[in-house]
Amino acid sequence: MGVERAVRGLTRAGTLCVVFACAPDAAMAQDIGTPTGRPLMHAMPAHNVTVLAVVIGLIVFATILSLLYLHERSGWSRRERGLQAALADLQGAHDRAELLLHADSQVIVSWAGRGEPMIEGDAGFALDGTPLGAVAGGLGGTRRILAFGSWLTPGDATALEDEIDSLRRRGAGFRRTLRTPSGRFVEAQGQAVSGRALLRLRETTGEHRALIEARAGIEAAADEILALHSLLDAIPQPVWHRDRGGALAFVNTAYVSAVEGGSRDGVLRAGTELLDRSARDRVAREETGLNGSPQALRLSGVVAGARRILDVSESTAEGGRVGIAVDVTDLESVKADHQRQMAAHVRTLDQLPTAVAMFDQGQRLIFHNAAYQKLWDLDTAFLDSRPLDGEILDRLRVMRKLPEQADFRSWKAEVLAAYRAVEATDGPWYLPDGRTLNVVADPNPQGGLTYLFQDLSENLKLESRYSAAMKEQAETLDTLKEPVALFGADGRLRLANQAFQAVWRINEASVKDHPRIDAVIAACRTISPDPEPWMDIRGMVTGLSETRSDLSCRLEVLDGSVLDCTARPLNAGATLLTFIDVTASVNVERALTEKNDALERAAQLRDTFVHHVSYELRSPLTNIIGFTELLGDETVGALNERQREYSDHIKGSSSALLAIINDILDLASIDAHSLALQRETVDVRSTIEAAARGVEDRLKESSIALDLDVPGNVGSFPADAKRIRQILFNLLSNAVGFSKAGQRVRVEARRTAEELVLKVVDHGRGIPQDVITRVFERFESHTLGTKHRGVGLGLSIVRSFVELHGGRVTIESALGAGTSVTCSFPLETADGNREAAE
Known part of the structure; x- marks a missing residue:
């Protein structure tokens, strides 16, 4: 009971700490607490709490041991005297702890698990100017101290809440200095002790507060210095700071790069200088200007291994000197280029035909080109003396070179008023000598004026001539009967004559509005609706076609007329459209086309009829020939002489008629592309002899000799042997028919490297030149004064068969000299086979 009373006395004294009471058993430890039943555990500084807990624990532990010892040794009286002595010692420790706790104004907040916090401490602790004891409820009843945002700066309040949360969750301790909106400082310390989270808030005062404020000032100054260094490092020009002894104390990044020092510390340790000794001495001796600013010296230095031109300036600063070097190499280069360009501009202006004169703010001449001096014919010395603008006008008036003015003074003042104008002014000057000048007065940005004198006399003459030429051209186009239209590069109608307007029914007002090509086409399609030619014309005018070349198309109008349109590209993207009425020629062409179609249909009908009739005649003719041969053989009975003669005539006529029918059928097969050659190896000599045997009777009857000129190596x-014999038979028949008795017919055969040539030559009357071009046509028969008559199919069949073999036929003839027909056959067939000579 005495120990309990001692402990309770310590808690009533207001000690804010955590005490671990050592008891013989757990029940006794639980009995130790505050009068209100709360555990004896309050927040203190870490070292104070630890020391106090250890001291009190030792004291209690020693007291308990003493009591036990006295109880065992001396009995109850002895234990009571020992307990009283222990309580006296505890009271002294309590007094010392309380003195330690109340040395500063502070508050301790403790949390046990998820329970409500317990707040203990000095009631005089102020929350941003309001003492904690003055708040309703006092130290134990207020929770305003936990509303950190109400008496701390927002950043500190948020940081403190995060750290308290970490302390309560993970037991992570912390120490932080907080700041209130009024500028006061509060020290916060968090620590986990025996499963409890303790927060100690202590207001800083006296030297500690002064130390915190000094530290904050030092940190702010350090931040400013760091920001200043960062700003200097961002400057692309080398910057340095020298101490009172002239040594480098600071250089920026650009300085390090300029001297190729690697790092700032390396440059400062080595004292690497950007300028040489003489340059630094010049900079140190340089005096400031009239306005107190340092004068920059233009020096030469090596920057990053390259020689550069620098503007260097140094000024005295607290604790030394500061300097900066600005690289003006590019500026000097630009300045030199500017001077060269100005010189080039002066030379260029001297070459211009436009007169140029520049005057400064004082209206004095500062530049003039050669064209200006030539225009006004002024003395060079006078112009070089930089005369005033008014003086030049006065001299030109005396020389009667200015426009005649009734009030020259007012006119001169109006001209000189251009110096006060904001924008350029221009206007014509009509000179007494008949010239017209366009005068432009352009104010200079730096003050002054620039005159441009452009002679428009020639331009006005050309414009007048151009207007007259355009008027004459328009009148000429209007006299044309053919419609003509001109479109510009923008696709607008620029010109259209009267014929164009009449044909396409476009009024003159629409032409003057310069409609686009789409509008013109839309108007024209009302009478010529076919869209295809108009699309071609549109593509030509608008330039959408790949190549701008001449375009021709035909347009059919609803009234039956036909127009041929020609679109021709012109210079500068223009397009000229011309229309020609070809209705008459188209009608003639249509009539001829229809007649030709009718003739072709008639020829086709004729060929069909002949082919059909030929087939129909061939069968009965074959029967007639067969029965005639049967009668001629007298197998059915003997014939008298006259009957035998009649039978021979019937047989000959039938054979001739069959040959004609076969020729007609062959031509019909050729026309139908159904005749195929039966190619084989044809012996030339035997084939010629076989054809000759076919005309032996006719040769004897006409008393005509036949010569065969066939070399042995032919x-x-x-080829097709049957068709070759038929070719030779027809040629020999014609030669015999056009030859006289006693004449000779010759057959020649020649072989070359590429072809075989067969030629039939006669010495008859010959063929006229106007007939020779038609002898190969069908049904062309010419007697030419001979007894020979035919249906005109022989030479036509010859040409057809030769061409089927891939050869060609030529004919040469002269009246009274005979005729020569040559047939040439290729030795190599279409499939590449080639016959070798035997």
Whole structure:
């Protein structure tokens, strides 16, 4: 009971700490507490709490041991005297702890698990100017101290709440200095002790507060210095600071790069200088200007291994000197380039035909080109003396070179008023000598004026001539009967003559509005609706076609007329459209086309009829020939002489008629592309002899001799033997028919490297030149004064068969000298086979 009373006495004294009471058992430890039943555990500084807990624990532990010892040794009286002595010692420790706790104004907040916090401490602790004891409820009843945002700066309040949360969750301790909106400082310390989270808030006062404020000032100054260094490092020009002894105390990044020092510390340790000794001495001796600012010296230095031109300036600062070097190499280069360009501009202006004169703010001449001196014919010495603008006008008036003015003074003042104008002014000057000048007065940005004198006399003459030429051209186009239209590069109608307007029914007002090509086409399609030619014309005018070349198309109008349109590209993207009425020629062409179609249909009908009739005649004719041969053989009975003669005539006529029918059928097959050659190896000599045997009777009857000129090496060639014999038979028949008795017919055969040539030559009357071009046409028969008559199919069949073999036929003839027909056959067939000579 005495120990309990001692402990309770310590808690009533207001000690804000955590005490671990050592008891013989757990029940006794639980009995130790505050009068209100709360555990004896309050927040203190870490070292104070620890020391106090250890001291009190030792004291209690020693007291308990003493009591036990006295109880065992001396009995109850002894234990009571020992307990009283222990309580006296505890009271002394309590007094010392309380004195330690109340040395500063502070508050301790403790949390046990998830329970409500317990707040203990000095009631005089102020929350941003309001003492904690003055708040309703006092130290134990207020929770305003936990509303950190109400008496701390926002940043500190948020940081403190985060750290308290970490302390309560993970037991992470912290120490932080907080700031109130009024500028006061509060020290916060958090620590976990025996499962409890303790927060100690202590107001800083006296030297400690002064130390915190000094530290904050030092940190702010350090931040400012760091920001200043960062700003200097961002400057692309080398910057340095020298101490009172002239040594480098600071250089920026640009300085390090300029001297190629690697790092700032390395440059400062080595004292690497950007300028040489003489340059630094010049900079140190340089005096400030009239306005107190340092004068920059233009020096030469090596920057990053390259020689550069620098503007260097140094000024005295507290604790030394500061300097900066500005690289003006590019500026000097630009300045030199500017001077060269100005010189080039002066030379260029001297070459211009436009007169140029520049005057400064004082209206004095500062520049003039050669064209200006030539225009006004002024003395060079006078112009070089930089005369005033008014003086030049007065001299030109005396020389009667200015426009005649009734009030020259007012006119001169109006001209000189351009110096006060904001924008350029221009206007014509009509000179007494008939010239017209366009005068432009352009104010200079730095003050003064620039005159441009442009002679428009020639331009006005050309414009007048151009207007007259355009008027004459328009009148000429209007006299044309053909519609003509001119479109510009923008696709607008620039010109259209009267014929164009009449044909396409476009009024003159629409032409003057310069409509686009789409509007013109829309108007024209009302009478010529076919869209295809108009699309071509549109593509030509608008330039959408890949190549701008001449375009021709035909337009059909609803009234039956036909127009041929020609679109021709012109210079500068223009397009000229011309229309020609071709209705008459188109009608003639249509009539001829229809007649030709009718003739072709008639020819086709004729060929069909002949082919059909030929087939129909061939069968009965074959029967007639067969029965005639049967009668001629007298197998059915003997014939008298006259019957035998009649039978021979019937047989000959039938054979001739069959040959004609076969020729007609062959031509019909050729026209139908159904005749195929039966190629084989044809012996030339035997084929010629076989054809000659076919005309032996006619040769004897006409008393005509036949000569065969066939060399032994003529050999053979690939061909259709039957058709070759038919070719030779027809040629020999014609030669015999056009020859006289006693004349000779010759057959020649020649072989070359590429072809076989067969030629039939006669010495008859010949063929006229106007007939020779038609002898190969069908049904062309000419007697030419001979007894020979035919249906005109022989030479036509010859040409057809030769061409089927891939050869060609030529004919040469002269009246009274005979005719020569040559047939040339290729030795190589279409499939590449080639016959060798035997």
